[in-house]
Amino acid sequence: MLDVPKPTPTCTSSQTTTEITCIKCNDRMRLMLIEPRDERFNFVTYHCGGCSSNESFLKTI
Structure with missing residues (x-):
């Protein structure tokens, strides 16, 4: 299992998707862990390939 760093998450109510755009390199990030x-929440x-x-978010259910 990957050792995932835990940054201070952003809280959002948007729908959880399997991919988002990386804010650092503009590549696709894939959902790694819920x-x-x-x-x-x-x-x-x-995780960006x-x-x-890694980017982490608190998501409302």
């Missing part, structure tokens, strides 16, 4: 936090992590960065 961790339930409580009855209202999931912690969602995306282009620059190997």
